[in-house]
Amino acid sequence: MRTTEIDLDPAGRVRAALPSEMQRRSRIMEKVRHVYLRTARDTVLQGHFEGLMADLTERREPDAAVDVEARAELLEGNILVVLGESGAGKTTAIRRLLSKHPLSPNYGRQVVGCVALTVRVPSPCSVGELGRTVLRATGYKIGRSRISGPETWGIVRERLQALGVLVLHLDEFQDAHLTLNVDEQMKLRHLLRSLLVDEDYPIVLIVSGQPSFETFLRPDRSSVRRGRWQAFGKLSLPADGGAVTKAVAALAGVAGLTVAGDFGHAVFPRLVHAGCNLLGITIEEIHDAIRYAIEHDRKELDLGCFADAFAFRTGNLAPWNPYLASDYLTVDPTRVLAMSNPPPPDEPSGRRKSRKARG
Structure with a gap:
């Protein structure tokens, strides 16, 4: 039996076994990931x-020959x-x-x-x-x-x-x-x-x-x-706003998506916070939202795509989703599986005793 390149490539075997629709989405995401934001x-x-x-x-010695x-x-x-x-x-x-x-x-x-x-x-x-x-x-x-x-x-x-x-x-x-x-x-x-x-x-x-x-x-x-x-360094607002907005439009275009008209004020500040103000992580957030959009047959990249993609990846409920929380700047974007607030830290025993004594 002749050995083929796919036989020697485990990832190639998996790719060949994917359903045709998943292969189509993967090809789109490959093109999206190929786009590079130059700054x-x-x-x-x-x-x-x-x-x-x-x-x-x-x-x-400028005139010396180089061996x-x-x-x-x-x-x-x-x-x-x-x-x-x-x-x-x-x-x-x-x-x-x-x-x-x-x-x-x-x-x-x-x-x-x-x-x-x-x-x-x-x-x-x-x-x-x-x-x-x-x-x-x-x-x-x-x-x-x-x-x-x-x-x-x-x-x-x-x-x-x-x-x-x-x-x-x-x-x-x-x-x-x-x-x-x-x-x-x-x-x-x-x-x-x-x-x-x-x-x-x-x-x-x-x-x-x-x-x-x-x-x-x-x-x-x-x-x-x-x-x-x-x-x-970190992204700063509004100085880097134009570059990130341009990147979103370019990446969405490669995937055949349009960008929501309210992106600038509804999504952009939350996106940068979700990306920890770091360009690499912010680009990953954009990739995740685009993948979610094409997997769910969305035609427009909007706040819902980013929110749902973040929720799916992290397991966080709405209060701990920077795309949904009303006061999103207080949300820790690195937290995962957030379903309830952590309990308050225990007070020092001496302080508890003093309160009881006062009572």
Whole structure:
């Protein structure tokens, strides 16, 4: 029996087994998810990336010939740090940049000939485990069960050079470093710097994570000085209103939906609050509402679509649904399965006794 691509792809088997109507909806949602909302921060991110790549190719001696086997005549690499809360859209923005920019060809499609490589940082993140994760991302199979951190990174350097990788994106550098002791944290900082100043093959580092990473890297003044820093902040009203409203219209249009005429005042403020004022989560809220609309044969994307989609996802009743609550700003949009208010906290025993004494 001949093995087909579907046989090797579990998701493909599930997709093929879906009823035709579900397949139709999935194709619509694929098109919706493909649309990317470009904002001013993408322009800043692109500028940082292009500056790093230019720095990497400039030589100490402008007239010296560059040996393709040894790049010692080139300057050291630098680091770009993109920080923001979970759901701010850091990963999507960086991956989008690398996949579309001509300076990073073949990104995400193949290992050989791919200038940029994204690796999700493991947690806990020891020097050795990070190295093994990078090796696996390059397609390298680690045969031995025990291999030291320094030896691992020696192989990593050889592997990156052999594949021609110039940009290593370490994604989701969240609290991984917080699980390490002081000595291991220092080793990890030294490792990151050593990749930038490698005499034979310096590379560019892109690190994306939560704001606490700045505190982690701060003791290494050399890396901080080399770094380009960008914060992915929260949405602000009304400054970001136009961009989000434009995104809703574009995404709804791809799905063949119209947008309710009262969207600006009836839905938009609640949507931003439901999205925790973070662009990435807000876009996810829009996706959920569109999916609900096409699954229920709605023609218009209105407040009801957002409210019903939120209720279905979270299990919250109306008082804890930011699209339905009268005072929606008091609703915690991260809460799930909210069906009653939590009981008031117990008062200190001393206070209860004092009240009884007064009575």
